[in-house]
Amino acid sequence: MKTPQKRTTIYDIAKKLNIAASSVSRALSNSSKVNPATKALILKTAAEMNYQQNVMASNLRKGSNRTIGVVVPRINQGYFSNIIAGMEDITYNKGYNLIICQSNELHAREVDCVNALINQHVNCIVISIAAEPGGHEHLQQVLDHRIRLIQFDRVVDELETFKVINDNERASSEAVSHLIQQGYQRIALLEGPQNLDIFRQRKEGYLSALRKHGLPILEELMCENAWTKELSAEATRKLLGMKNPPDAIFASTSDFSALGVLEVATQMGISVPEQLGICGYSNEPFTEITSPSITTIDQYSFSMGKTIGNLFFQEMEVADLHIEPKIMSIKPKLIVRKSTQRS
Amino acid sequence: MKTPQKRTTIYDIAKKLNIAASSVSRALSNSSKVNPATKALILKTAAEMNYQQNVMASNLRKGSNRTIGVVVPRINQGYFSNIIAGMEDITYNKGYNLIICQSNELHAREVDCVNALINQHVNCIVISIAAEPGGHEHLQQVLDHRIRLIQFDRVVDELETFKVINDNERASSEAVSHLIQQGYQRIALLEGPQNLDIFRQRKEGYLSALRKHGLPILEELMCENAWTKELSAEATRKLLGMKNPPDAIFASTSDFSALGVLEVATQMGISVPEQLGICGYSNEPFTEITSPSITTIDQYSFSMGKTIGNLFFQEMEVADLHIEPKIMSIKPKLIVRKSTQRS
């Protein structure tokens, strides 16, 4: 006996009051087609019988479940959890639910998650794609099933959807320009996987800043796939061991990478910021409390989450599916701390 | 024209193949009651027609939506987001969805979230209650509606439900004993709101360690409600300004509090760990990289999330609703770092 007694339905209420279920339904949805006296009675009885609407039935009938699906690489990463928190803030007020999935950076798992969300008939899917390379047929599927789609942060450029992104190129360029202004000359770059647009953009920003200031672009100073603390530490050891080592490192992948750089430098007795400038990315809380504190780039993650939520409600909830998708770009902010200030 | 064409249903497939919808349904759920040849044909046609099951209809019929609702104070807090990540790891493999809500530490909002989840007919609600005081009728409601309930971390003790908790008392006691063994004699306590059981337990652990080692319990060394970085900093300033200041501070509320302590001590030129020992709580990533690094208590949050997920599937998914609830206690681990080592 899994469910000893059944839950109260509108039919139970109707039977008890000897009226039609339709009237109960109307009363509960506060329709004007019910006599105020009857309505009050129904509401009172419903409360007494401990009635709770069966949203599954309502959803089926209405064809919408007031739910937004979110797919992120990892829930427990400051950047993403802030975005989710920001979104929840908006959706909560609108009575929408958030279903959260994580791809763990795996393409196959991302596809799975997206399909599950399509099955759920969510109203909208919000996604930041996994690092593992793969196609984007699954996102096309979302559109084919007439589900609204918002890409954020890591987006598939070719796909014409709403996008909420950071201006990575500009932020990176600013960061590198700042390094140059501080007198750093040989600036190394720690890159992320180049199949992700955000990392390509950050590299582009790095290159453009070098060009703008007339500095040479040196292949040996650019390290591919240094996007975890460990990989960055390794890359840093290699860089600092060169006969002509860099005097600054831009860890474009994350603050964790920057931390790896800082630890290696400290171990090797290289002083930061005097001998080596370090700049990270994301403004993780810890960057403020390392010694020296780390210069980084804040992406306004919480408010980005709110932007995504508002985007859905303002532009997509009721609009035609085929409206021209908007791209919203948020300009991140360079936060200068001690790790790059040698003036 | 909001929905230009309808989605494919099993009836569309049935009509096309001139068979009954029931057969389509059986084929799709891989029932043995359908001829393998027919089954293959149906599957092929379904794929061609881009069929995706309407989970809302299925849920309604089956009376379950394979969804677990999660209510936490804040999604974007390391501890909670790790727990959610751990849970998701388990539920994903079982094909369950996670609906996430945050109470923002507000009681009224928590009640709202819980009611929304009851309406959704989720299979289970997993909750860690808000700090703001309030009743727990809403949790009783969950049980009344025959929805399974798991409380974790911050729980309502009186309520007989499954619980997954940390042994806060023991961990705190261990931490304080460690301080005593390191030679600290006047150990102050930064407390959290005492309406939350976890903070009462941590205080109890503090007291019991003092008693065990025959140290006096001094009211003036216990600071109420010092549970943010700012409040802790303030409390610390007061403590260290005393004529007879403490020689160690146990920030039982969080590592953020411990950080506040460390910053104030540094500002005041008090050396850690020589003149002042500091111990935090939660093992936030940054505790490893402060200088000195901060001794803290790891709560195994990710694996705690997995435990919660497994608890549901192993004990509750199919069992009688009225089984004796289990309480699982996870023993946190003291992580000794530099901020308390003066030997």
Added chain:
DNA sequence: TATTTTTTGGCAATCGATTGCCAACTTAAA
């Protein structure tokens, strides 16, 4: 009093998948 208008509320179809029951058909055993 007769007629029109407005309220109120019931009937029944609908959303789409599932499943118990039964009939038709196939295969195996007698």
Added chain:
DNA sequence: TTTAAGTTGGCAATCGATTGCCAAAAAATA
């Protein structure tokens, strides 16, 4: 050849709320 056992697949009810349509009742108007 006849009977029994096993397969396959259709019919129709069901999950619970919603809503278009219509009728009865009440109120307003002539």
